[in-house]
Amino acid sequence: MNYISNGFSIGGTVSESDQDWRNEALGTRVRVALWLRDEIGEGGVFSKQRLRAAIQGAEQVDRRMRDLRPAGWDIRTYRDKPSLQPDELCLEKIGQPVWEKEHKAAGLRQISARTRRSVYERDGHMCRRCGVAAAEEYPDDPGSRARLTLGHVSPHKSGSAANAEDLITECARCNETVRHLTGAQMNREQVWDRVKELPLRHKKDLLAWMTGDVRPLSPAEKAWALYRQLPAVVRDEVKSDLRKLLES
Known part of the structure; x- marks a missing residue:
């Protein structure tokens, strides 16, 4: 069983089962890559629904597909x-054959749990781009x-470090949009008109945010972000306690 993919010869280096996207023992990113290679092919069109139906039971299939892009996989959207x-x-x-041992980590940035927690806490558990809090309704x-994730301040290179200063908190929707900025987005003139x-007061606030590249959160916003981290039952208790406090 021999394949030639994007200039990489992969025949004879791994077993047949290690190149079968149906093999549930493989990582989700590898399975997605193999499915795209074998079932779609370069120039092929597919849907996320079709991908999810093929690789059932795996976590974050969409995200693992996006994780292929830094490894040279060019996946376009509308x-x-x-x-x-x-x-x-x-x-x-x-792109790179991530099913091969030497390419398995291609394009991935390893983010430690400590760094992830630090960035979320620094950003108040809110999306730095649109301001939505974790689990808040759009x-x-x-x-x-909203589901929060981590985005990169600048496009990253394969194998580079993932430090807190390189990362920002984003909701999944903004994270996906930022990856595909095109002419369909608002242009300079449209933003400037807004x-x-x-x-005047809001113009000054906006300039301060632009200068610091961050929108400072008010004490109430910080408390709201922390509140959204609590389980639903506990949130109800806190809401009830606050209502009683204000009514007393």
Whole structure:
């Protein structure tokens, strides 16, 4: 069983089962890569629903697919390929063969639990891009709640370190959008028009945020972010206690 993928010869280096995306013993990222290689192929179009249906029971399949991009896998969405439908993706190019031992960690940044916790605490458990808190409902998408993840301040290179200063807290929606910034996003003039409409006090606040590259949280916002980390039952207790406090 021999394959040639993106210039990498992979015949004879691993067993047949190690190159079968159905093998549940393989990591999810490897299974996704093999599924894309064998079932889709370069230039092929697929949907996330089809991917999830193929690799059932694996955690964070969508995220593991995105993790292939830093390893040279070019996976386009409708945002940067107008011919695609909103639920479609296109495998433009197969990248490094992550099923090979020497390429398994290609494009991955290893983030320690300590660093992850430090960044979340530094950012108040809120998305640095849109301000939504963990598990908070999106104002423009009722019923959809935010899941926080870590994003990179700048696009990273394969194998580089993942320090707290390189990372920011993002919700999954912003994290996905930032990866695919295209001309469909608001342009400079549109953003500037919004800025000019702000009252003077808000203009000054915005400039301070831009200068520091961070939006400082008020004490109430910090308390809200911490409150959102609590289990639902405990949140109800805290809400009840606060209501009693204000009514006393």
